[in-house]
Structure formats: C-alpha cells, structure tokens
Amino acid sequence: MMTIQIRETSGIRRGTPEIPEWWAALPEGEKKLLHAIARMLRSAKRSELEEVARAAAKWERGLACFIKVRLITENQKAESRKLK
Numbered sequence: 218m219m220t221i222q223i224r225e226t227s228g229i230r231r232g233t234p235e236i237p238e239w240w241a242a243l244p245e246g247e248k249k250l251l252h253a254i255a256r257m258l259r260s261a262k263r264s265e266l267e268e269v270a271r272a273a274a275k276w277e278r279g280l281a282c283f284i285k286v287r288l289i290t291e292n293q294k295a296e297s298r299k300l301k
Contacts, residue, residue, distance in 0.1 A: 239285075239292035251284060 240248075258280070261273035 239288045242292055242295070243288065254280070 243251075255277075258273050258277040262270050262277065264270045264273065
C-alpha cells in the first residue's frame with residue numbers, strides 16, 4: 218500500500234496530530250495528484266491478474282519512499298534558500 222505519512226506525532230498521543238511541513242507546503246493540486254496516484258496503485262493491487270497486483274505492490278512501496286524523500290529534500294532546499 219502506498220502510504221505517504223501526512224500525519225505524524227512525536228511519539229506522544231495527542232488530540233490533533235501534526236502535519237509535517239514538507240506535506241503542508243505542497244500546493245493542493247500536487248496533493249491531489251499524489252492521492253490519485255496512490256488510489257490508482259491501490260486499485261491495481263486488487264487486480265485479478267497476479268502479475269499486475271504484484272507489480273503494483275512493488276511500485277507502490279518504491280514510489281512512496283521516493284515521493285516522501287523528494288518532498289522532504291525540496292522543502293529543506295527551499296528553507297536553506299530563505300536563509301541566504
């Protein structure tokens with residue numbers, strides 16, 4: 218399952234979890250695109266064709282990691298540009 222964690226807590230249970238800055242900074246259109254990709258891959262994982270389901274599961278994990286790392290890195294670069 219492609220899970221991009223958009224809500225995290227710092228180990229303490231709270232009423233309202235914190236939304237990471239790297240996710241909150243994204244434009245709504247980009248968030249919608251990422252959600253649509255996740256939905257498409259979840260749907261493909263339920264395919265009757267075993268090969269398609271297996272490939273979707275593999276790509277879901279890889280893409281989720283890539284997307285999260287990319288967003289975090291972009292956010293860090295933007296923050297460093299603000300400091301200059």
